[in-house]
Amino acid sequence: MELFELSHKFSKCLLVGDFNARTGSEDDFIFVPDSESHVVDIENIQINAVCNLDQYDFSRKRNSRDKNKNRFGNQLLEFCKGNNFFIMNGRTLGDIDGKFTCRNSSVVDYCLCSAELIQNFTDFKVHDFSSLYSDVHSPIEISLKQTDQEVSTKCSDDTRTNEQKINNWTNEKSYKFLECLNLTEIENINSEIDGTTVVTQETVDMIISKIGKVLINSGKHFWV
Structure with a gap:
């Protein structure tokens, strides 16, 4: 369906x-x-x-x-x-x-x-x-492949004001990225994985979502 x-x-x-x-x-x-x-x-x-x-x-x-x-x-x-x-x-x-x-x-x-x-x-x-x-x-x-089609976008002033600029990644940022990782949250995720006895698709999706948030939150310190 x-x-x-x-x-x-x-x-x-x-x-x-x-x-x-x-x-x-x-x-x-x-x-x-x-x-x-x-x-x-x-x-x-x-x-x-x-x-x-x-x-x-x-x-x-x-x-x-x-x-x-x-x-x-x-x-x-x-x-x-x-x-x-x-x-x-x-x-x-x-x-x-x-x-x-x-x-x-x-x-x-x-x-x-x-x-x-x-x-x-x-x-x-x-x-x-x-x-x-x-x-x-x-x-x-x-x-x-991308088609050769012009895409026109219109944004309100408020939307442009709230936009976040994403800076380019450089290898020099890798150390800072590691330093900004939330180790407590990583330990909680590891404990949750170790304590999982029945693995379902919902469980996997939830764990992946939490890992993604940890990585994104670390990157926010220097990507924007």
Whole structure:
């Protein structure tokens, strides 16, 4: 449900991560040739903007080393077909054969790109597995390009007054950064980690948020 809401709220969108979905190399779009459009109820189906793939030199046919499908894969394909999203795995020079993303035996990690964002998409790669990043998943890399479009922003006087200027980082600041770290808060976080018996996504998110605040608060002393 969240994916549907997101796709309708934003026209240019990337969805990236582990979907637990195996889609094989089945089409993620519905294409009806003009010669057959008269026999199809066009009004009741969503036709993907598959011409966007052609225009920006992406293959219509996806390649994948994983030839299997599962229930989540079927659901993901239906989502793409109904919301103008394309699976970028196996469609770029960086992943021309659709490399495995999990345990070197399946493809479950994807990059879904909305049709409107295809013009900014340049490459997709699956890197070699490293236990530094995950227990079973290979890291993926996505490359986008900025379009030559002028962006105009208007700010009120009050907004400009309250803006904080971020100074550039230099290596000389590293020692001061360490000195400004809140050691008490770091010890509290370590104790919280040691005392955690059940690890949930909520627990991980909370710990990461606290670590981020410690780093940001230290940097505020000399970045602004």
